[in-house]
Amino acid sequence: MTRELDPATAREQVEAAWEDDILPTLCEFIRIPAKSPHFDPDWASHGYIDEAVDLAEDWCRQHAPRGSTVEVIRLHGRTPLLLVEIPGSAPGEVLLYGHLDKQPEASGWDADKGPWHPVLTDGRLYGRGSADDGYAVFASLQAITTLETQGVPHARCVLLIECCEESGSHDLPHYLDHLGERLGRPELVVCLDSGCANYEQLWVTTSLRGIAAGDLEIDVLEQGVHSGDASGVVPSGFRIARSLLERVEEATTGHILLPALQADIPAERQDQARLAAEVIGDALAGKFPFAGETQPLSSDTTELVLNRTWRPALEITGADGLPPLAEAGNVLRPKTRLRLSLRLPPTVDAEAATRALGDTLTDSPPHRARVRFHPAQASNGWNAPSFEGWLGDSLERASRHWFGKPAVFMGEGGTIPLMNLLSDRFPDARFLITGVLGPGSNAHGPNEFLHVPTAKRLTGVVAEALAAHGGQARG
Structure with missing residues (x-):
């Protein structure tokens, strides 16, 4: 036996x-x-x-x-x-x-x-x-x-x-x-x-979740110029960055707009998320050190569980071209560089998502600015x-x-x-x-x-x- x-x-x-x-x-x-x-x-x-x-x-x-x-x-x-x-x-x-x-x-x-x-x-x-x-x-x-x-x-x-x-x-x-x-x-x-x-x-x-990461580059000038002289004539690289990012993400809610980055959430995973939310309660949001009165993206813990496991989310994890405040003169900056980190649903193909992200960001940029996207990581x-x-x-x-x-x-x-x-x-x-x-x-x-x-x-x-x-x- x-x-x-x-x-x-x-x-x-x-x-x-x-x-x-x-x-x-x-x-x-x-x-x-x-x-x-x-x-x-x-x-x-x-x-x-x-x-x-x-x-x-x-x-x-x-x-x-x-x-x-x-x-x-x-x-x-x-x-x-x-x-x-x-x-x-x-x-x-x-x-x-x-x-x-x-x-x-x-x-x-x-x-x-x-x-x-x-x-x-x-x-x-x-x-x-x-x-x-x-x-x-x-x-x-x-x-x-x-x-x-x-x-x-x-x-x-x-x-x-x-x-x-x-x-x-x-x-x-x-x-x-x-x-x-x-x-x-x-x-x-x-x-x-x-x-x-x-x-x-x-x-x-x-x-x-998977990940699609890369660097967004926006050039509007060959060199920086006096902001008082140029603003109103030369487009702001930061505003162009905002405009391009809004093609990908709804600014108020953080909702990702591109269909290529979305996935259907299986019913079993939704049921498991509800059960997990009942166990976790407020502790899911509570584990993060929110500053001041900052609130989580939802008061519904089930939605937070699904957000962090089955929905895409974008974060800017780094930047170049933005001088520190102590060195920030009155200059219209020539270049803006942003590192994008996009978390993907488990079943989304990361390579396809990266291509869709790059195409969306570089297609017909405002004011015909020089915009490039350099993929850095794509993991399913x-x-x-x-x-x-x-x-x-x-x-x-x-x-x-x-x-x-x-x-x-x-x-x-x-x-x-x-x-x-x-x-x-x-x-x-x-x-x-x-x-x-x-x-x-x-x-x-x-x-x-x-x-x-x-x-x-x-x-x-x-x-x-x-x-x-x-x-x-x-x-």
Whole structure:
């Protein structure tokens, strides 16, 4: 008779592993400034990414189940990849993903904290990379070890830990090609690099938005001239920018006008948004540090959930040609440069959206000004396969076992390019995407922290999902 996972025993195992082994190692990991290649072009000579990989490799060698293989693979000119293969006692295959590269330091850390200085207090482990995503390799392997210790069957598991995620995972496709059949054909992919709206429940990511980004350039003069002399004769580049942007976005509401950037929201996702809104309430808008009396775009939380998961949104994330106030003379500026960042619905093709955006902005500009659009990034969003059946059932059970509350299914507003990469590579796989990036965790900013109780619970959730997968594969 096949053994089933005992949640009470699993809780004791997970608690002990985190306190005795994982947290001390995570503290060592935080101390390593393993910035992603985009932020540290000299990463290879600095050696910090290699140091982080060596730390994770050593830990995996000490704690991987008997018969496992632990290997660091290095393709020429690319960041290393840690691969851990754990043989299965049930049919099928599972891929578990994580990354070890980090965002840069950022300013504004509290005086007693710092990006490379681990601080554990009140169940929060502060430091860069703690939550994004250093904990994933340890939690994933511990989930498997928990099953092994209890004799619960599971499929063959492969841990794929990259070092380029914060730079767009541009090295990962080369490793997927290089590894080929070694990765197998997983029926389940687990990724612990997502978010949660609170720390009291299991939050399962159902979708991710895409992104279309680029630079809008507007030239009206070859050089700046006296504004008193020229205004009323020479058109304002800033006004032209406003006019062009209003072709894309309704200025008062922020509604995106281009049909090519819109998508129908599936009924299931609308239902999930309503349920998520009931759980979150005012906390969704409340987590943001609004200035003064600034109000959110809607008082309806369901609409806010859908806005940040299934509707396009435009932001100007940078500008050139606008001097600082201290240097702003009476000059009609010759050039205006704006960096546009457009979040896209999960099912919109990012390349097509980028073309539509560029065509709309450059077609017949006012006053025949010289207008150009330079695409900078186009990444598709992602919409999860159905959770119906063994996976959804196991997540509901696990949420009640480990959190004492039902699971919540909701999309995320960010973009994780690797999800489409993995979906395309493994089209028959089911996906469990979740994470610890909850209120205040501030993964890319100051005072990033890992909510340790949530990380422990997610370790148990992954263990239960692996057990359920092993059980259904036999049946």
